[in-house]
Amino acid sequence: MTTPLAPDPEQRATFDRDGLLILRGALAPEVRDRAAAAAVRLLASDRTVGRDRSVDGKDGFRGVVALDEAFLPLVANPAVLPTLVGLLSPNIHLMSSNLISMPSLPDEQRTIRVPSRHGWHHDMSSTVADLGVEHTPRLAIKVAYFLTDPGPDAGLTMFVPGSHTRTGPVTVPEGDIDPPSAITPDIGPYDVVLFENRTWHAGGLNRSGHERLAVMMQYGYRWLNAVDDPAPGILDRPDLNAVERQLVGARDRHPDGSVAREGSGARPLTDWWKHLTAAPAR
Numbered sequence: 192m193t194t195p196l197a198p199d200p201e202q203r204a205t206f207d208r209d210g211l212l213i214l215r216g217a218l219a220p221e222v223r224d225r226a227a228a229a230a231v232r233l234l235a236s237d238r239t240v241g242r243d244r245s246v247d248g249k250d251g252f253r254g255v256v257a258l259d260e261a262f263l264p265l266v267a268n269p270a271v272l273p274t275l276v277g278l279l280s281p282n283i284h285l286m287s288s289n290l291i292s293m294p295s296l297p298d299e300q301r302t303i304r305v306p307s308r309h310g311w312h313h314d315m316s317s318t319v320a321d322l323g324v325e326h327t328p329r330l331a332i333k334v335a336y337f338l339t340d341p342g343p344d345a346g347l348t349m350f351v352p353g354s355h356t357r358t359g360p361v362t363v364p365e366g367d368i369d370p371p372s373a374i375t376p377d378i379g380p381y382d383v384v385l386f387e388n389r390t391w392h393a394g395g396l397n398r399s400g401h402e403r404l405a406v407m408m409q410y411g412y413r414w415l416n417a418v419d420d421p422a423p424g425i426l427d428r429p430d431l432n433a434v435e436r437q438l439v440g441a442r443d444r445h446p447d448g449s450v451a452r453e454g455s456g457a458r459p460l461t462d463w464w465k466h467l468t469a470a471p472a473r
């Protein structure tokens with residue numbers, strides 16, 4: 192795996208401007224291969240716990256880091272983590288690890304991504320409902336890992352750059368399915384895309400002839416609730432380091448289990464950041 196590097200200020204500025212960022216080569220080939228094989232195994236199983244099937248033919252699972260260890264290298268991916276900490280803070284955890292299989296469908300069979308149901312949305316809609324869009328800040332970032340090959344018809348997630356700072360919804364012209372400013376990221380198989388909770392996005396059209404597999408790893412502040420089912424067993428794994436333990440949900444506790452100061456559970460990433468750079472994390 193790549194050695195972590197302090198985040199590039201230009202990348203930070205790009206994310207601030209666009210609400211999304213491509214990190215080139217941030218998915219190691221062997222990690223991708225193992226995660227793709229695990230995804231295929233899970234989807235072929237009859238497991239229902241954590242399953243996320245939708246009417247439009249998508250299939251998937253929430254909480255995949257607890258379902259197969261092939262996904263564990265994504266938790267603290269050294270090629271991504273510095274950027275996440277630089278954009279949020281060291282006080283973050285993994286809120287969701289979501290496997291999404293999107294079928295390749297002919298136009299006439301599609302029930303979403305049609306003009307009456309275009310599918311454009313931003314994340315954390317209940318936060319917006321509670322706080323109002325103008326009071327909703329950047330709270331979480333999703334890292335989109337695509338486990339099947341990209342291409343123009345591969346059904347990659349689409350985005351409206353800059354939409355994270357708008358207070359109105361994106362507008363899709365009558366009879367169309369995408370806003371005029373929508374883009375499909377131009378990525379290779381080992382590139383990953385970061386986007387934040389306010390960035391408008393939609394699954395693209397998959398006309399590739401095979402399913403599109405993606406894992407969305409969502410990181411947010413530790414004072415936000417996780418979306419996935421609790422996976423207490425994961426904290427018992429002896430092979431996780433302190434940073435991974437923080438990310439998968441270790442609470443503010445002393446080693447003997449007694450309650451520690453609020454926020455002290457972010458110590459692993461705070462120390463890790465200090466070794467990476469003298470610059471303050473935001």
Ligand SMILES: O=C(O)CCC(=O)C(=O)O
Nearest residue numbers: 291347348393394395407
């Ligand atoms: O499947 C996709 O590309 C879109 C995923 C999505 O909308 C989400 O994770 O919120």
